[in-house]
Amino acid sequence: MEQSALARNVRQVWGRAGTRWLAGLPAVLDEVAADWDLTVGEPFDLSFHYVTEVTRADGAPAVLKLGVPSGDSLRTEAPALAAFGGRGAVRLLRADLDRGALLLERATPGDRLRDLVPHDDAAATAVAAELMRRLHAAPVPEPPDRLTDLTSHALGFDRYLAEHGDRGPLPRDLVARAAGLMRELCASGERVVLHGDLHHDNILRGTREPWLAIDPHGLVGDPGYELGPLLYNPEPDVRDPALTALVPARVEQLADAVAVPVERVVAWGFVACVLSDVWNAEDWRPGDRSPLSRATDIARLLLPRLPA
Incomplete structure (x- = not known):
């Protein structure tokens, strides 16, 4: 689960809170996937968050993004996506900021x-x-x-x-x-x-x-x-x-x-x-x-x- 770049970046930015989050990441991933009825696929390239392909219960593709709950990034990303409302940006499908979790529309084919x-x-x-x-x-x-x-x-x-x-x-x-x-x-x-x-x-x-x-x-x-x-x-x-x-x-x-x-x-x-x-x-x-x-x-x- 722990990728070297992710671990290094998270510890550098969030210190002890980041270290605790990394240790608990597998459990949070399992819990959120179970609560939201998601089938977890392969992670994307990881930098400061754990971001992975998921499939919803209805078969729709999505993206699950997990981060340090005490960090500011997801807490500002969620309201920005809500404000955009899918116009020019991926849709925010679900959020649990206390667990640092966002469920997002998956852009396909996803070429950059x-x-x-x-x-x-x-x-x-x-x-x-x-x-x-x-x-x-x-x-x-x-x-x-x-x-x-x-x-x-x-x-x-x-x-x-x-x-x-x-x-x-x-x-x-x-x-x-x-x-x-x-x-x-x-x-x-x-x-x-x-x-x-x-x-x-x-x-x-x-x-x-x-x-x-x-x-x-x-x-x-x-x-x-x-x-x-x-x-x-x-x-x-x-x-x-x-x-x-x-x-x-x-x-x-x-x-x-x-x-x-x-x-x-x-x-x-x-x-x-x-x-x-x-x-x-x-x-x-x-x-x-x-x-x-x-x-x-x-x-x-x-x-x-x-x-x-």
């Missing part, structure tokens, strides 16, 4: 949008933009207290600057610029339900709809934030200049497709790229291998296009 990159990158970007429009049309729940307010992510910049100052892997001025810019963008923007991590690995080919989003983070904030992950994915850990070279065309296409000014796409892209590597650097210590990804390369590419 990343398969279109780079040979048809414009088509992949068009798919993502259309999903974005559909997702952002969802009404914001009132009150939206089960979703995370986007402005809270700006605190990640503050923590980085307080801990690393001028001695971190990311230049201080780059982080400070992103922190101030994010707060400006949030203050001047709209408020919609955001997926929060919409990129090429979280968009799957479906049958009910041509493409469906999975694994939302569940945020409320300005729609421009959604554009950022599309610029540094897929494979952000691969610092491939050919993938970075796709970004200017993506910026122009996204601006046109979602009716956001180019300068705002550039600004949100810069913010999201810096924030991604700020998160990558959370556990970095002097002497460690650099945590920087292609996101930093793209942030530097966008930097000259920011407003003075």
Whole structure:
């Protein structure tokens, strides 16, 4: 049951609570499967949650996702999926947050949008933009207290600057610029339900709809934030200049497709790229291998296009 990547990630993020969850995972899987009348199939690639194919009592395919109950991820994913209501995203079929369990629609055939990159990158970007429009049309729940307010992510910049100052892997001025810019963008923007991590690995080919989003983070904030992950994915850990070279065309296409000014796409892209590597650097210590990804390369590419 215990996969090495899953175990490592869960212990790193949730500490002792994660270790206890890993120990109890086989029992929780059996209990939820019995209670919900599920036949358990093969797990998917595992990272921070246990995610497996299941079949419901009526023969319908589904996905069972189990996570640490005390964690925030499933507790924001569930209300985001409920708000989307199956429009552009997989449906939430059942939830038991006290046990950290979500039952989800299975997207079939399930091919990832990343398969279109780079040979048809414009088509992949068009798919993502259309999903974005559909997702952002969802009404914001009132009150939206089960979703995370986007402005809270700006605190990640503050923590980085307080801990690393001028001695971190990311230049201080780059982080400070992103922190101030994010707060400006949030203050001047709209408020919609955001997926929060919409990129090429979280968009799957479906049958009910041509493409469906999975694994939302569940945020409320300005729609421009959604554009950022599309610029540094897929494979952000691969610092491939050919993938970075796709970004200017993506910026122009996204601006046109979602009716956001180019300068705002550039600004949100810069913010999201810096924030991604700020998160990558959370556990970095002097002497460690650099945590920087292609996101930093793209942030530097966008930097000259920011407003003075």
